[in-house]
Amino acid sequence: MSVTVIVGANWGDEGKGKMTDVLAAQAAYVVRYQGGSNAGHTIINDYGKFALQMLPSGVFRPEVHNVIGPGVALDVETLTRELQTLQERGVPAPRLSIAERAQVVLPYHRLFDRLEEERLGDRSFGSTRRGIAPFYADKYAKLGIQAADLYDERRLLQRLEQALESKNVLLEQLYGQEPLSADRLVPELMTWGEQLRPYLRDTTALLHEAQQSGATILLESQLGALRDPDHGIYPFSTSSSTLAGFAPVGAGLPPYAVTDILAVVKAYSSCVGAGPFVVELAGAEAEELRRRGGDAGEYGAVTGRPRRVGWFDAVATRYGCKIQGATQVALTNLDVLSYLDRIPVCTAYELADGTVTEQFPVSARLEQAQPRYEYLDGWRTELADARSFDELPAAAQRYVEFIEALIGVVVTHISVGPRRDQIIRRD
Ligand code: GDP
Helix, strand or coil, X not given: CEEEEEEECCCCCXXXXXXXXXXHHHCCEEEECCCCCCCCEEEEECCEEEEECCCCCCCCCCCCEEEECCCCEECHHHHHHHHHHHHHCCCCCCEEEEECCCEECXXXXXXXXXXXXHHHHHHXXXXXXXXXXXXXXXXXXXCCCEHHHHHCHHHHHHHHHHHHHHHHHHHHHHCCCCCCCHHHHHHHHHHHHHHHCCCXXXXXXXXXXXXXXXXXXXXXXXXXXXXXXXXXXXXXXXXCCCCXXXXXXXXXXXXXXXXXXXXXXXXXXXXXXXXXXXXXXXXXXXXXXXXXXXCCCCECCCCCCECEEXXXXXXXXXXXXXXXXXXXXXEECHHHHHHCCEEEEEEEEECCCCCEECXXXXXHHHCCCEEEEXXXXXXXXXXXXXXXXXXXXXXXXXXXXXXXXXXXXXXXXXXXXXXXXXXXXXX
């Protein structure tokens, strides 16, 4: 029996999708518990390559029950499109349950996201414009719409009218747009209700029962520790907690149910969007790492934006593992570094006042921080076919052990390529 949370220890895009797909082979449930369609989990398996935004990464395994928990920002259009894509590409219809309490991302959440980013211009936060910040703002302002609200026309209309009162003032006065009418939104949202009907249920009861009966459950997070609104690089964070501590809340399980926290860590650094990124590389060095990174270069799975890249950042990753409460680490993309003669690793930051620190600073002191590097020997051999730690070249083993010692968490999995089988278990 186990409940494992799979989280990112960095800025996101660590390879959580691949790790969830791999570990789902032994799981009965895979649960998404936060975030929405604003990040993609890349999965490469026998059916091809997929970038899942809404569906849990267990959907390729017919025996796995996939759950979208109450903490998720439910984007119905993206969900429907993804289900259709799976069908078109020959994937058997997944087992899927969606929490009745999950709230839906509304058309005006996307509209406000775009209008606000445009208004901010150069000062924008690099939003993916999927409506996530306006969605969570409404949720906590008690203006959101739960999936179960989509079946009661009167209640839905009343909820929308209440939400639109102040939004229409903003639309007209701040953004110079036409006001929105609740009447016009209701039919579209009720159609969404019909699309969701086969999947909606009390997923909290489902998961509690599953946990009590000893089922193996994976809780799959989106984005990484450094994007957490409380502990990350605020305000360049996301709008829901990316931490394992939130997983039982967002999924609907008791906190004591969690048995393991697997932090996914990338063998180098990558970061999408704006915000401080101490190890950021520029020029030819960056281009080469970006081109070689991931399965087809480091470009955003949702936006296609080039990701910012840098060497491994032990200061950020140690902190990321700490705030995740990581009990084990999966180190991914180790194969990507095979082209290097020597590999820099950032082991400390130098702050604006000259202090050298190994502790990850608060945002106000992070902007000016400079990386301090140590250098390890490269291995200059392909790793793609290695399936055990012993098969790795000695220099690659040293790199893994060096990182393990720096972050203070045991590395139990090493990923040496994007495919399912390209994994080394190290127990
Ligand atoms: P996620 O959101 O954490 O699931 O990560 P993304 O899917 O956004 O980004 C991870 C990228 O790395 C994708 O392009 C994956 O196909 C790729 N990937 C995952 N593990 C490995 C690995 O070990 N080696 C290589 N070369 N690519 C990997």
